[in-house]
Each structure stands twice: as structure tokens, then as C-alpha cells.
Amino acid sequence: MTEFVSLSGPLPHVPDDVTLVQFILDATHPSRPLRHPDSPWLIEDATGRTVSFEEIRTRVWGLANALSLKWDIREDEVVCIFSPNHVDYPVALWATHRLGAIVTAANPAFGADELAYQLTTAKAVAIIAHPAFLSAALGAAKLVGIPPSRVIPLDASAGPAPSNVAPNVDELIKFGLANKANFQERRLNPGEAKTKLAFLSFSSGTTGKPKAVEIPHFSPIANIIQKAAHYKFNEPYTTWENMRFRPGDVATAVLPMFHIYGLIVNIHFLLFAGQTLVVTPKFEFTKYLDSIVKYRITHLLVVPPMVLLLCKHPAVKKYDLSHVRFVLCGAAPLSAQLVSQLVKVIPNAYIGQGYGMTETATTVALFPLSQKIGTPGSAGQLVPGVRARVVKEDGSLAAAGEQGELVVTGPSMAMRYSNNEQGTKETFVDGWVRTGDEVIIDKNGDLFIVDRLKEIMKVRGFQVAPAELEGHLLTHPDIADTCVVGIPDEYSGEVPLAFVSLQPHAARRVASDSKEADVLKANIAKFVTDHKVYYKRLAGGVVFLDAIPKNPSGKLLRRVLRDQAKKLVAAKSSQQKSKL
Structure with a gap:
């Protein structure tokens, strides 16, 4: 039997008795770099406002208490976050997790009908919505029977909200902090993190309308540790100057936080890495370049359209990007030609690709430490803990260099599609995930996406x-x-x-x-x-x-x-x- 495994070494211990918020805000781990106490967690791009760890932790508790006091949000209920990137986006999702409840993150570009489909499928009981998208949120809420009093504006930036909606997040945090605790956060039983849901993230899977992917707390925790092990956090593998990730680095957070790439890699992994995130609500290219220079951003997480602009937009020549040290491209394959052009634009950076999907929550492969520039056309190499098979059309397993469908397993896999038995049977098979991507894994361990077998x-x-x-x-x-x-x-x-x-x-x-x-x-x-x-x-x-x-x-x-x-x-x- 031909089975591929990571070349980056073994996977460290992954705790299975904590929630994601407890792992990020409360816990320690041998893989976790020590963040400098003066290093902010978040920076609001437009204003330069910094948000510290202490402020985030306080706001999370205040909002959780308010959600419990006002609406008795409790374990296993679902809260929808309907917003572009915002400094309180992590606060909203971690407050929900403090209560043992589940987050479903929705695309703010959705119309009322599309949002209503997600709310119905996820069985959401409340919506935290950016005020600029409050109309769609209220329209969707009406369609599914969520009262306006359970639609919570994320802030007051659009002026006074309609009188029938909930107080905004800032007001709720103040209310929650002014009152005694109305909830008791619990530590999970050993092994419980593997089944207790953190997210209902929507994916189109192989066919049809988007499906609700059940992601337990253990999956993103494991995936964070997998990436940390892949990049040897806290190991003296090279000099400080040449380390890929260093506490105090600054990264962009412009990838949509509702998308699995932005949700797990951009928010959780980079904060675990000790980085500061510059939170940008909307990608506007020249403003993006301004921010990279203004905040001396060292780490860029991008998708191919952003790479194309970096390579071809005339404005790029006006900016000095020599301080950028790391560029990771994901969400879709990036051509070798664009990579070679990007190297000329950002000459001092480690540049490569990653591969993952919602159903694998999230990263399966990343370009390795052994490559300053990822192998041209490669989506990277398997991260620790992942096992992969390449299945040929006749059902036999491909050897290195042969083509077939990528099937993977590992600690970060999602559990199933919620209330979709047929879709689950097609994608989740005995602990393995059928990716629907036709690939080749070569003798060096590089993963190449050849074609998409599925229709998506x-x-x-x-x-x-x-x-x-x-x-x-x-x-x-x-x-x-x-x-x-x-x-x-x-x-x-x-x-x-x-x-x-x-x-x-x-x-x-x-x-x-x-x-x-x-x-x-x-x-x-x-x-x-x-x-x-x-x-x-x-x-x-x-x-x-x-x-x-x-x-x-x-x-x-x-x-x-x-x-x-x-x-x-x-x-x-x-x-x-x-x-x-």
C-alpha cells in the first residue's frame, strides 16, 4: 500500500480537553512562541488603534456574559457572524465559544435569501452583523423567524441602529462587565474536543448548494500545532534573522475571516505564532500597499488574484516591499510563472503555497523550511500528522509521481456535513476525506494539483x-x-x-x-x-x-x-x- 506522510517530523501532543478559545486565550503549549508583552494582538488598519491581549480577553468575557444574560445563549446553540473583517470579529467568535455555543460565519456579500439559507441550515438563534450589512441581516432574520431583537450590530459606525434591534457589541460588553457572571465556562472532558462543535463552516463540497461542515474544537487546535511543527516553532533550526516566524512579526489580516483560510490560518495560527494582525475590512490594492509599508508588515497571506496585482499593477513600483519576509498563497493553485514574477517584486521573502479545504479544517500541505521559494507549481508538502493516498481511476493506489484523487486523513479533519447523509458518505469515508482534487505527489514529497475531479x-x-x-x-x-x-x-x-x-x-x-x-x-x-x-x-x-x-x-x-x-x-x- 502506498501512503504518503509528512517529511517534517512527528506531530506534538494536541490537547483534546479544551475549546479553541481556551487554547488561544488561556492555555500554554510547548510549540507556542513567547509573545513580547508590549506586542499588540490586533491593529485596526484604518485608525491605527491597537488591541492588547488583556483587552481582547476582557471584551470576550464581557460579550459572553451579555449574550448569556440577554438571550440565554448556551451550549450547542448557533450564533451567526455576518460581517467583513473587524477587530471585534475574533471577540464575537470567542465569546460564543466561551458559552460552549457554535459559530457559523457568513459572507457579508450575501443577499437576504443566501444568508437565510445558511441560518436555516445551521439553525442559528442570533446574528452578530456589521451595521453596513444590517439590512440584509434583518431581511434574512425575518425569513427564518429570528426576531430583530436577536440581531446584534457589531458597532455603531453607521449611526443609530433601528430601535427594534439589539444593543451593539460595545454596549453589550459594557453591560456584561457591569454584571455578575451568568454562565460557567467548563473544561471539556478528555477527548470531548474531538466531537464538540466549534464551527459550522459552509462549503460546496462536491456538488449542490453549500453544506454545513461540522468542525470540532480539536480540529483547528490540531491544525495550528501541525503548522507550528512544520515550521519548527521554538526550535533552534537557524539564526534569528532567518526564522520564518518570530514573535513580533506583523501580518496582514485582509483575507475574509468568514472563509476557512482567514478563520483558521490568518486569525488563529498567526496569533498563536506571536504575530500582530493588521485587520483590514476590505481589500483595496493601493491601500493594501500603503498598509504594508505603514505597519512594516512582514507576513502576507494571499490568494492568486492578489499575487497577480502584486506582479502587474503599476503602483507596486512606488513601494519598498523589501521588509516583507514571508508570503503564503492559498485557496487556489498559483502558477509557476506568477511565482517567478513575485520573487522579483518581493526579493527578500520566503514564498510558497499551501493547500487545504474546509473539510480538512484546514491546512494539509505547506511549502517547507527546506525551500526558500516553494517548488514551482507545488502546493507544498504534507504537514505533520497528515497521511495521504492518491487513488487512481481503477481504485488502486498511485505511487510517487503517479496521478489520482487525493484522499487524506489526520487530526484536523472535520466530522461530517450537518444533516446531509449522502454528502457525508461521498466525502467522509472511514476517517478519510476525499478532496475531489486530482494530484501528483512526487518523490520529494511535493504535492501538485493537476485538476479538479469535482465540479466546484x-x-x-x-x-x-x-x-x-x-x-x-x-x-x-x-x-x-x-x-x-x-x-x-x-x-x-x-x-x-x-x-x-x-x-x-x-x-x-x-x-x-x-x-x-x-x-x-x-x-x-x-x-x-x-x-x-x-x-x-x-x-x-x-x-x-x-x-x-x-x-x-x-x-x-x-x-x-x-x-x-x-x-x-x-x-x-x-x-x-x-x-x-
Whole structure:
């Protein structure tokens, strides 16, 4: 049997009797670097306000007490955080965990319907929402029966909130701190952290609408320790100047905190590493460059669209980025060509990729200490504690250098999809996770993502399920059938393109008027834009077909249409070049 394991050494002890908040705010661990007492935990990018460990710990307790006093939030209930990045985002999630409750983090770009789906699936009982997105939060709350009095504004930045909503987080913290404790936080029983839920994080898995992934407290704790072991925290493997992670380093926190990459790697791992996080609510490239210089940021966690801008945006030449020492790219594969360009832009940094997914909570592979620049095209090497198999089409196990589906296990794996037996059976198999990614692991231990076996697209690092867009498009009165595929895009990685067959009445309109086709395509694209989050828009366009190809059992021949889409992209590229 061919099984791949980490080359970075064994996994240290992972405590299984603490919650994530207890591990981050209360506990010690041999892998944890000693943070300098004057080093802030967070910096608010826009204002420069610093937030210390003591302030965070106090605010967490105050908010937890208020949630208990006001609404009796208790163990195993679910609180939704609906916000862009904010210095009180970690406070909100850790306060929820102090109560033994579960966090489900939602994309603030969601409309009311999309948020309502997540609230219903997660069975949320309250929403902590940024005031700029309060309207959507209230609309979703109404749809699912959560009273406005359980919708909690994160701050007062948008002015006075409607009178029927809850006090904001600042007001609640003051209220909680002014009253006696109304809850008793408990230490988990040995082994309980492996089953007690911390997060219901949403992932599209392999098909269909997003699924609620059950992530217990043990999983992110284990993953933090796995990464710390991979990078030899607290071990004298080199000089201080050459260490990848040093207490006092400063990192960006611009990756969305609702996304598993931002949630576990950016927040929890980097704070465990003794770093200060500069919290930025929204990625705006030139402001991002300003912050890197202003705060002397040493560590960048990025996704491929950000790398593309660093390599190609003309503004970059105006900035001195020589102090940046570490760049990690994740969420989607990064081409070797972009890596070579990035090395020229940030010459003094260790640069490489990582790989993980919500179902593995989160990191499975990272570029190793032995590489200053990660192997071109590689997603890194397995972190300690991970075991991997590469399964070929015939079910046999691939050897080094052979291609197949990546299947992994380890201490950070999620448990299942909540209330989705079929999806769970397809992805979680006897403690192993089927990733749906076709890979090669070479003789050196480098992991290369070859292709995506599953249907999910990765747009700007976000998962987009074709079936969700197809279900929406089929409600359009002019559409008879549809199939959505991803096409390559330099900035977004890939973007959705919709193949559409029209209803007879619409087909007759298009046939009788040459301009009608363009009008209808624009109308169909707008139909998606008006109802879906921005990264699900049909940026790849709409293509009309007489019929959507299917096999005899009626299954969409998606691969056939992917091939057709590639030809269309190639033809369009050829036409553009001929005009030059």
C-alpha cells in the first residue's frame, strides 16, 4: 500500500480537553512562541488603534456574559457572524465559544435569501452583523423567524441602529462587565474536543448548494500545532534573522475571516505564532500597499488574484516591499510563472503555497523550511500528522509521481456535513476525506494539483457550485436548460460561463432579430448578478446551444462543455491577438 506522510517530523501532543478559545486565550503549549508583552494582538488598519491581549480577553468575557444574560445563549446553540473583517470579529467568535455555543460565519456579500439559507441550515438563534450589512441581516432574520431583537450590530459606525434591534457589541460588553457572571465556562472532558462543535463552516463540497461542515474544537487546535511543527516553532533550526516566524512579526489580516483560510490560518495560527494582525475590512490594492509599508508588515497571506496585482499593477513600483519576509498563497493553485514574477517584486521573502479545504479544517500541505521559494507549481508538502493516498481511476493506489484523487486523513479533519447523509458518505469515508482534487505527489514529497475531479469552481479563492447557479438560471422564463462551467481567468483563477438552451418562444425571438441574442445574454447575466454574491456572476459570459448535452441517464456532460468552453476561450484569445 502506498501512503504518503509528512517529511517534517512527528506531530506534538494536541490537547483534546479544551475549546479553541481556551487554547488561544488561556492555555500554554510547548510549540507556542513567547509573545513580547508590549506586542499588540490586533491593529485596526484604518485608525491605527491597537488591541492588547488583556483587552481582547476582557471584551470576550464581557460579550459572553451579555449574550448569556440577554438571550440565554448556551451550549450547542448557533450564533451567526455576518460581517467583513473587524477587530471585534475574533471577540464575537470567542465569546460564543466561551458559552460552549457554535459559530457559523457568513459572507457579508450575501443577499437576504443566501444568508437565510445558511441560518436555516445551521439553525442559528442570533446574528452578530456589521451595521453596513444590517439590512440584509434583518431581511434574512425575518425569513427564518429570528426576531430583530436577536440581531446584534457589531458597532455603531453607521449611526443609530433601528430601535427594534439589539444593543451593539460595545454596549453589550459594557453591560456584561457591569454584571455578575451568568454562565460557567467548563473544561471539556478528555477527548470531548474531538466531537464538540466549534464551527459550522459552509462549503460546496462536491456538488449542490453549500453544506454545513461540522468542525470540532480539536480540529483547528490540531491544525495550528501541525503548522507550528512544520515550521519548527521554538526550535533552534537557524539564526534569528532567518526564522520564518518570530514573535513580533506583523501580518496582514485582509483575507475574509468568514472563509476557512482567514478563520483558521490568518486569525488563529498567526496569533498563536506571536504575530500582530493588521485587520483590514476590505481589500483595496493601493491601500493594501500603503498598509504594508505603514505597519512594516512582514507576513502576507494571499490568494492568486492578489499575487497577480502584486506582479502587474503599476503602483507596486512606488513601494519598498523589501521588509516583507514571508508570503503564503492559498485557496487556489498559483502558477509557476506568477511565482517567478513575485520573487522579483518581493526579493527578500520566503514564498510558497499551501493547500487545504474546509473539510480538512484546514491546512494539509505547506511549502517547507527546506525551500526558500516553494517548488514551482507545488502546493507544498504534507504537514505533520497528515497521511495521504492518491487513488487512481481503477481504485488502486498511485505511487510517487503517479496521478489520482487525493484522499487524506489526520487530526484536523472535520466530522461530517450537518444533516446531509449522502454528502457525508461521498466525502467522509472511514476517517478519510476525499478532496475531489486530482494530484501528483512526487518523490520529494511535493504535492501538485493537476485538476479538479469535482465540479466546484474556485473563483477568487471562493467555492462556486455550478448546480447552485444552474438551479437559479432554470427559474428564468426564457431558459429551458443550462450547464455552468468554469473557464480560466488571469485575475480570478476561473469564472463561471453558462451554456444555455432557450425556451421555444425565446429561441424564436433570437432567430428573428440578430440583436436580440446580445440583449437576452445581458438579461440572463443580470438575472444572476441581481440575486447572487459578486463572485458567482457569469463573468465568463453566456453561450446559447440548441440542446445541453447529457448522457443516456440524463446526467450533464459537463466535461464535454468544459472542452467546448476551452475552445471558445482559445478562439477569442486568437482573435484578440490577430487584432494587435
